[in-house]
Amino acid sequence: MANLSTYIAFLGNAKEAFTHYQDVFGGELQLMSYGDFPPMEGMPFTPDPDTIAHAQLDLDGGTITGGDAMPGEDYVVQGSIYSLLYTLDDVDKARELIQKLVDAGGSIQMPFEPAPWGATYGQVFDKFGVMWSFDVPA
The missing domain is CATH 3.10.180.10 (2,3-Dihydroxybiphenyl 1,2-Dioxygenase, domain 1)
Structure with a gap:
């Protein structure tokens, strides 16, 4: 598989x-x-x-x-060229996960709110510089 x-x-x-x-x-x-x-x-x-x-x-x-990373590699982690997209079916659960990331030292990149395409969507950088996008379809 x-x-x-x-x-x-x-x-x-x-x-x-x-x-x-x-x-x-x-x-x-x-x-x-x-x-x-x-x-x-x-x-x-x-x-x-x-x-x-x-x-x-x-x-x-x-x-x-x-x-x-292997020794000598110095990847830049934080950036918006990529993100991890987590699609959920519960707006409150998505808000809870975003808040946990922020409370641990992350920062909001884009507020989690209704998007023009009908979903609820937002982005947050975690404390390690990884960008998480959260999406809850309408």
Whole structure:
């Protein structure tokens, strides 16, 4: 069965980010550090055993995956070129999730309100710089 999921590379704080996402959204979290794996031949670097090689959060309606970026990579996380779109069927639930992200240090990018196309829509940056778009169809 095919499945498409989002993958986010964090700059050394993937464990904190994914634990936060589980606190906000619920779901089942799996974390694997490089220390959980046997030595990997041919790796172009020696990974810190405490960094996250792979994280997966299975939540209602989707999966978020990610890990810590490779040494020397300095991805810019915050930006509006991408966002995670979470479509829900309950305006109050969407407001609750947005508020949890804001209360934890996030910021509103676009207020969650009725949109011209009939849905209720808004955007928020979480404390890690990831943009979340929330959509509740009419």
